[in-house]
Amino acid sequence: MKMFSKLQPRVIFIATFFMSVTSQVNLALHGTVAQETTYVDGDGNSYNANLAIEGPANNNWKDGCSSTGANQATQWWGLFLPKFAYITNIKFYLRKDESQRMNGFRLYFANDSMYYKTELCYRDSEYQAYLNLKQSIDCDLSPTKNVYFFNRETYVELCYIEIFGCWKGTWGTNCITDCPGECIDRHCYPQNGSCIWGCDEQKCSHGKCDAKTDVCTKGCVPGRGGRYCTFYNTVYKRTAKQSLSGHSSSTNVLTDGNTTTCVSIGSTTSNSYMQIGNESLIFITGVYLFFGDRNLTVGNHEVYCSNTTDSWADGTLLYNADYINENIYVFAICKYIIYIPSILHGNSKIDICEIEIGGCPYGKYGDSCQSTCPEQCRGPCDLITGNCLFGCSVGWLGDKCDRACDEGKFGDQCLRDCSANCLSSACDYMTGKCKAGCKKGWEGFNCTEECSNGNFGWNCSETCNGCIVNECYHINGDCKIDSVCKPGYVYGKYCNQTCEAWHFGTNCNKMCNCLKKPCNIFTGKCPDQSCKMGWKGDSCDQECVSGYFGFNCAYLCETCFNQSCDIFEGNCRVGCNDGYRGRKCEMPVSAESSAIIRFGFFIGGSASMFVVLLIIWMVITARRRILKKQESRKAINNSNSNEQHYDDIMKMEGLSAYQDLAKQTVTVSNDYDQINNAYVNQ
Structure with a gap:
């Protein structure tokens, strides 16, 4: 279908005073500016194009104004936008002491260069620009990307400029509201959001659309909802139930998409309600109630969002006001929609034909909710763009949370640094766990814990249990008390070498003489509590005292003379007492x-x-x-x-x-x- 602009050239109102434009944004701050030439004075000062948008907002040349060069056949100053926008108003200040230089200027919109496919917004045909130092020009033209001030054989000088409008597809205060979906290619007026090219008949039932109001006169195509059929109807064909009296039709007609079938309500109480249920959660952004001919003009209509069937006590109130034939914009997540009608008096009746709920099943987005929200969204996503509304899961960034943390970062919003004790700089962007392990002396999930007492080195796998009270430096293992080691260890830098078998004590300087197995290197105790011949004690390191010999020094050499005997075998050293003989003096003899x-x-x-x-x-x-x-011999020798x-x-x-x-x-x-x-x- 070929489209023609409904925006025709009209009389332009030029104000000599300014009124603030609050409904749109200053697009001059969202593009780039340039001019054909730039004036440079004798002191080398350059009056470039940016001075026009930087301010201050006055007519003083000394405060900074943009100016093209002199003696040129044509001159222009231009704003270049990154995308199409509807321009509604342009405000600018002329130079006070040389305002006549702007006489005869022209204001063009273009989507290319100044000299190709331009659209005239205003022309100073009377050469009276000098009379209005502060001007405000309204324009209603096609969407544009470039705005030009043009003149011939003179200067283009602007001390300050603001260019108001909305990006194509948006309207309203600060241009944050999207144009209705039924508008062809989403072209709508920035002031009121009405369709510029008409409504999209493909979203209207039977293709019937009111060109003036943009309303689908026969309702929406199946699955669409809202006054302008702009949203996806999440309750289309869902099961409805009621607690009413005097109604004439099945409650399911409220979700069939047909605006000609209605439920007629003849009487209500404080407990009257209608409920539409969903099998799972829905993300609700809009509510539209479509009523028939019989409808109260006053009286509150209440709509609740609840996760409990047949109850709205703990639900979220979405609407509570007189009926208005407009979309009601809300924000809620739930499973059930409950409508509570007004209390009827006398012969009053209500015909309600459709309850349409705009939104998407939880986790979906798109014009028909055909797309899945990004996996790393924390909560729902925007139903149009898919951008995550409540931020990202831990470890993710971006509008769609599709970018992992940069290397060296992790956690919520990637604000945390990986541990400096990671072996490499990379750590898990969600948990912070060091991927390559820890540096010497560190352990734990993200290498933030020093080795526990008695351990050091890589993964804290080496021990320094020989250090006094197990205290060593967690990186190199040096004992903090370096003058001595625990009993059972050879003295050294790390105290990590244990005594050899049959040795024990401080620096392993004691020996045990256990009968069969070596003693405990730490305590010196013999495992079987038995000593070799000639030794006694827990560690079998004490020689037998005089008069005793054998295993554990358990035997007394009482028949040896003066009880003097060898501590090992018990052989007598200086003979036997009377009446005994033999090496150990253990054999008695007669008197003869x-x-x-x-x-x-x-x-x-x-x-x-x-x-x-x-x-x-x-x-x-x-x-x-x-x-x-x-x-x-004395006589012979001296x-x-x-x-x-x-x-x-x-x-x-x-x-x-x-x-x-x-x-x-x-x-x-x-x-x-x-x-x-x-x-x-x-």
Whole structure:
């Protein structure tokens, strides 16, 4: 279908005073500006195009005005927008001291260059621009992307400018309301939102649309809803129920999309209601009630959103006012829609034909709710754009929450930094968990916990249990108390080397003499509580005291003379008490044998004494002979030589005599041992 503009050139009103335009936005701040040439004064000051939109809003040249260069056949200043917009009003300040330079200017809209396919908004045909230093021009033209001020053989000078309008497809205060969906290509007037090119008959039942009001006269096509059939009807063909009296039709006609079938209500109470149910949650943005010919002009109509069937006590009130034949814009999420009619009096009646609920099933969006909201949305998404309304799940960014946190960031809105203790900078963008593990000395989900006492190194897998109270530096394992290690460990930098078997105690400097297995390296206790021969104590590190011997020093050598015996085997060291014989003096002997032994000891002792006396006599005799020889030689040798010679002789002869005596003594002793052993072995 070929479309023609309904916007015809009309008389332009030029104001000499300003009134604020609050319904649209200043588009001059949302585009870029330029001019054909730029004036530069003698001091090098440049009067570029941006000065016109930066302000201040006055006519003073010294405060900053844009200006093209001089002596040019044509000059222009232009605003270039990123997308189509409907311009409704342009306000600008001319230079006070040279206002005549703008006489004869023209104001064009264009979608290309200044010299191609332009549309005239205003022309100063009377060359009277200098009379109005502050001007306001209204325009109703086709949507445009470029706005030009044009002149010939003079300057284009603007001290301040504001260009008001709305982007194509929007209208209303701050242009935040979307044009109705039934408007062809969503073209609507920025002031009131009515369709510029007419309504989209494809959304109207039987293609019937009122060109003046944009209302679908026969209702909407199946699945559409609202006064202008602009929203997706989430309750179309849903099950309806009622608690009424005096109605004439099935309640399901309220959701069949047919505006000619209605429920007639003849009487109501405070408990009267109608309910439309959904199998799952719906995101509601609009409500439209369509009534028949019989309808009260006054009286509140209430609409609730509830998650409990047949109850609105805990529900959300969507509407509570007199009936208006307009869409009611709301924001709610629930499963049931409950309509409560006005209280009727006398012969009053209500014919309600359609309850239409705009929105989408929860998690859906689009013109027909055919698209799924982004997976990482926190809550519902915008039904038109799909942008997440309540932000993103942890770890995600963007309007559609489709961008994970940048490397090194994680968490809600990606505001948290990955731990500095991660082995690499990357961590899980949702949880903060270090992907490559932790640096030395750190552990935990995101490597924020120091190794626990007694551990250090990679993944805290190394131990320093030998350090005093298990305290070591969590990164390198050095003991914090470095002067000593716990018992059971070899002293060192880390105290992590345990004692070798059979050693225990501080620096492993003690030994245990357990019977079969090594002792505990920390406590020194023997596992079977049994010691080797000659040892006792929990650690078997104490020698037997005098008189005891054997395993655990459990045996007493009481028959040994003076209880003196070997601590291992118990062999007596200096003989036996009377009445015993053997190495351990454990074999008793008779009285006669004891007498013989004592006699042998007496004979042996007497012989030994005789030998000792004989040796002493021999030594004395030898010394006398030596003295006599020395006296006879004094005449020949000097005294010093005689003395040295005497000493040498004494040393040699004395040593020889002593050695002879020792040999004889050993011989006597051996004879005694042979006698004693022969007796013992009888």
